[in-house]
Amino acid sequence: MQKVYIAGYGLTKVGEHWDKSLETLMAESALKALDYTGLSRVDEICVSNVYGEVLQEQLVLGSVLAEELGVSGVPAVRVEAGAASGAAAIRYAVNAIQSGITNVVLVCGGEKLTDGTQEESLSLLSMDERYEVAGEIGSHFFSTAALLYRMYMRRYDVKQDGIASFSVISHENASTVQHAQYPFKIGLENVLNSPYVAEPLHRLETTAQADGAAALVLCSENIARKLDSPKVLVSGIHLATDFPNPFDREDPLHIQSLAASTSSLLSMRGISRGEVSFIELFDAASILAALSLESSGFIPRGKSGEAAMSGRLSLNGELPINTFGGLKARGHPVGATPIYQVAEAYLQLTRQAGKNQLDNVRFGLVESLAGFGSSSVSILLEEV
Amino acid sequence: MFVIRIPRYWRSKGFRYRLEGYRCEKCGHFHHSPRLVCRKCGSRSIRRDRLSQTGRLISYTVVKSSTPLFEQYVPYVVGVVKMVDGSLVVGQVTDCDPEELREDMQVEVTLRKIRVDGENKLIQYGYKFRPVIE
Numbered sequence: 001m002q003k004v005y006i007a008g009y010g011l012t013k014v015g016e017h018w019d020k021s022l023e024t025l026m027a028e029s030a031l032k033a034l035d036y037t038g039l040s041r042v043d044e045i046c047v048s049n050v051y052g053e054v055l056q057e058q059l060v061l062g063s064v065l066a067e068e069l070g071v072s073g074v075p076a077v078r079v080e081a082g083a084a085s086g087a088a089a090i091r092y093a094v095n096a097i098q099s100g101i102t103n104v105v106l107v108c109g110g111e112k113l114t115d116g117t118q119e120e121s122l123s124l125l126s127m128d129e130r131y132e133v134a135g136e137i138g139s140h141f142f143s144t145a146a147l148l149y150r151m152y153m154r155r156y157d158v159k160q161d162g163i164a165s166f167s168v169i170s171h172e173n174a175s176t177v178q179h180a181q182y183p184f185k186i187g188l189e190n191v192l193n194s195p196y197v198a199e200p201l202h203r204l205e206t207t208a209q210a211d212g213a214a215a216l217v218l219c220s221e222n223i224a225r226k227l228d229s230p231k232v233l234v235s236g237i238h239l240a241t242d243f244p245n246p247f248d249r250e251d252p253l254h255i256q257s258l259a260a261s262t263s264s265l266l267s268m269r270g271i272s273r274g275e276v277s278f279i280e281l282f283d284a285a286s287i288l289a290a291l292s293l294e295s296s297g298f299i300p301r302g303k304s305g306e307a308a309m310s311g312r313l314s315l316n317g318e319l320p321i322n323t324f325g326g327l328k329a330r331g332h333p334v335g336a337t338p339i340y341q342v343a344e345a346y347l348q349l350t351r352q353a354g355k356n357q358l359d360n361v362r363f364g365l366v367e368s369l370a371g372f373g374s375s376s377v378s379i380l381l382e383e384v
Numbered sequence: 385m386f387v388i389r390i391p392r393y394w395r396s397k398g399f400r401y402r403l404e405g406y407r408c409e410k411c412g413h414f415h416h417s418p419r420l421v422c423r424k425c426g427s428r429s430i431r432r433d434r435l436s437q438t439g440r441l442i443s444y445t446v447v448k449s450s451t452p453l454f455e456q457y458v459p460y461v462v463g464v465v466k467m468v469d470g471s472l473v474v475g476q477v478t479d480c481d482p483e484e485l486r487e488d489m490q491v492e493v494t495l496r497k498i499r500v501d502g503e504n505k506l507i508q509y510g511y512k513f514r515p516v517i518e
Contacts, residue, residue, distance in 0.1 A: 123451035132396045133416050136388070137498065137510060138447065138454045139474050143462045146445035147474070151464075154443075154487060198445040198462070243423060247464050247472035 001098045005224040005231040006381070007217045008037030009343040014181040014212035014331030016114050022049070022056050025213035026110035027068035029336075033106065033215035034069075037229045042217070043102040045069075045076035048089035048109040049335035051124050052078075055115040065108055081239070082128040082370025083284065085109070086214075086338030087377030091237045093218045103220045109336035110213035121209045125284075125334070128371025129245045142206055144372065145285035146198035148246060152253055152287060153200070155302070160200055162305015164191045166289040167204050167328050169314055174325025176355040179340075181210050181331030205286035205328075212333030214340045230350035233382040235363075238265045244374035255295035255373035262296035262367065262378040269363075269380055273298055277361040278320040278348060280341040282369040283327050292367055293321070296378070315356060323348055323356050338368040342379060349383045388453070388501050388508060398432075400510040403473065403493055407433035414471045436468035438492045438516060446482045453499060465491055465513055479514040490516040 010032025012025050020028075026047070034040065047061045058064065062076030081088035086109040093105035113121045125141040126134055134144065153160065168188050174180035186204060194204040224231050240257040243249050249256065266273065279298065283289035290304035298319060299307050307313055313321045324330050324344040327337060345364035347353045366379040398404035399416045406415045408422035409429035415422070419430050444463035447454075454460070461477040463485075477485065478496060491513040498510040 117452070119450065119452045119455055122449065123453070126451065130417075132392070133399070133474060135451060135453075136393070137462075137474070138450070138457065138460060138476055139462050140447075140451050142449070143445050143447050144474075146447075147443040147462065147464050150445065150487075151443045195448065196446070197449045198447045201445070203449075245474070247474055248423075252464075252472070 002100055003221045004094045004097045004234045005219055005221065005384070006234060006342070006346050007219050007224055007227050007231050008033045008229050009346055010036060010215045011179045011340065011343055012213050013179045014210050014333055014340070016209070017112070017211040018114065022052060022058070022110050022112040023064050023068050025112065025211060026065050026108050029110070029213040029215040030065065030069055030106055030108045033217050037217045037227050039104065039217065041071060042074065042104045042106040044093070044096060044105045045074055046089045046092050046105055046107045047076065047078040048085040048107070048339065049078060049111060050080060050082065050085050051111065051113070051334065054124065055112065081375045083334050084338060084368040084370040084375045084377050085335050087366070087368035087379060088239065088375070090216070090218070090338065090342060090379065091239055091377065094234055094237050097218060097220050103223050105218045106215060107218060107339060108213065108215040109339035111333035111335040112211045113209040113333065114211050118209055128374055134245060141371070142201055142285060143198040144246065145287050146201040148252060148291070148372070149200050149287040152290065155253065158302060158305050160192065161188060162309050163286050163290055164188060164202065164205055165305065165308040166283055166286045167191045169308060170283060170322050170326040170328035173315060173323055173356060174329030177324045177330060180325045180329055181208070182325070182329045201285060201287070207284055207327050207332035210331040210333040212331060212336050212340070214336045214343055216339060216343060230352070231384045232346050232349045233384050235269045235380040235382040236265045237377065237379045239375060239377045241375050242373050244371060246372040253291060255291055255369070255376060257373045258292060258295045258367060258369065258376035258378065259297065261376045262365070265378045265380050271363060276363050276365045278323055278358055278364055280323065280345050280364070280366045281321055281326065282367055283322060284332060284369070288369065288372070289321070292369070296367060315358065320358055323353065323358060338366070338377065341366045341368060342381070345381045349381055393508065401495060403435040403511055405433060405435065406430045414469060435471060435473065438490060439465040439467040439473070441477070441485070441489045441491050441513070442466050442472070442487060444477060444485050457499065461485065463513060476512045477514065478512045484515070492516050
């Protein structure tokens with residue numbers, strides 16, 4: 001199997017880009033990634049976008065992006081796995097390069113949620129569950145998160161402060177990040193005093209509508225040697241699925257798909273959890289940060305809030321998470337989100353993280369979820 | 385997702401009106417929608433069955449921000465109910481002030497208006513849960 005490297009990235013700022021279309025945002029990030037690596041052509045393009053056929057009434061985004069980049073003719077497709085689509089697109093690229101059929105793949109994720117209303121965005125996010133027993137009865141992504149949140153606090157007999165602290169960490173880390181949607185700090189009292197979206201989940205424990213695009217250039221070892229840009233090795237990528245609705249599972253508070261994808265990823269590479277330098281995880285709602293850390297075995301069940309408050313998960317802690325602000329503060333342009341996560345891990349491992357740079361980084365772990373883990377993707381990146 | 389598709393809604397009326405679904409004959413697992421294969425054990429022996437009409441509320445939330453379909457109904461309560469066979473069902477909880485909600489309270493299934501749709505004012509019915517009065 002060929003080794004796969006990340007040789008470049010391109011990001012747009014996450015925010016409300018009223019004056020730019022989805023395809024312009026994607027082309028912008030893709031051109032940045034190509035210019036960064038010094039390439040003008042790629043062998044394949046893989047696009048990740050989740051809501052284009054609804055909000056922009058546009059399919060064939062692979063062909064659309066190829067046209068925007070002036071490279072029509074190259075193979076180009078779009079990949080969908082809910083909010084984990086970006087990670088599934090990276091997996092597609094990794095598989096293609098590993099197999100030897102291709103050498104350079106441009107992966108580009110984009111989403112433009114502000115073409116719809118806030119209420120519509122919430123409805124779209126809720127499609128990661130089986131719709132007829134969720135969205136259609138008045139339940140939605142954040143109300144499901146709230147139900148899990150209450151179960152969690154009751155089962156482990158913990159107060160809300162700990163889980164709400166995940167938002168504080170994310171904003172702290174994003175405060176120095178140019179591409180972040182919300183680059184400012186907030187305190188725990190701001191989170192707890194913000195209105196409820198669905199009790200006990202506060203507005204400041206959720207993500208907001210966002211536009212953004214992110215791109216990566218993935219390549220084989222042969223190509224990597226010829227490029228001058230800094231590289232990171234993709235040591236592994238695993239995807240696992242579970243029932244889309246958490247209350248259909250054996251234990252709604254355990255994301256089995258994430259447990260499986262992370263365990264097999266680490267054992268394939270032969271490293272322990274203690275060797276992971278940092279984690280970019282999927283905090284689409286605060287409680288998901290806790291469930292992710294616990295399900296993937298980094299923190300004992302019920303103890304995530306305590307860990308968040310102790311400083312252990314902050315940039316100078318022993319297990320930093322969401323080093324550029326995570327979904328909460330960097331923002332969550334859904335189809336692009338996992339690409340941002342991986343690009344941020346790339347910046348850490350190539351020592352380009354600026355004020356957010358961690359010391360002694362070797363292995364970075366990225367965890368992306370569709371909904372509550374209907375698909376979970378774990379990606380291990382390694383310093384070269 | 386911004387409108388209700390009538391044929392789709394109609395197809396799922398068994399579960400919506402009666403909590404009628406499909407149970408695996410081999411492992412007993414319950415599915416809310418028709419299945420060819422049990423999602424839990426892989427068996428292909430599936431029969432129609434109904435969930436119990438009562439259960440225990442294990443979690444709940446007061447929804448303050450909603451999707452376009454339910455905007456006009458906020459705030460409303462969504463809960464998770466553990467039915468007698470152990471299946472968990474998510475649904476709205478009605479006939480109860482949010483302050484009266486308690487984990488472990490007994491609830492029963494009731495057929496209610498879920499929402500009124502579009503210009504034609506089509507009424508959609510479905511199950512909700514309400515407290516059992518002792």
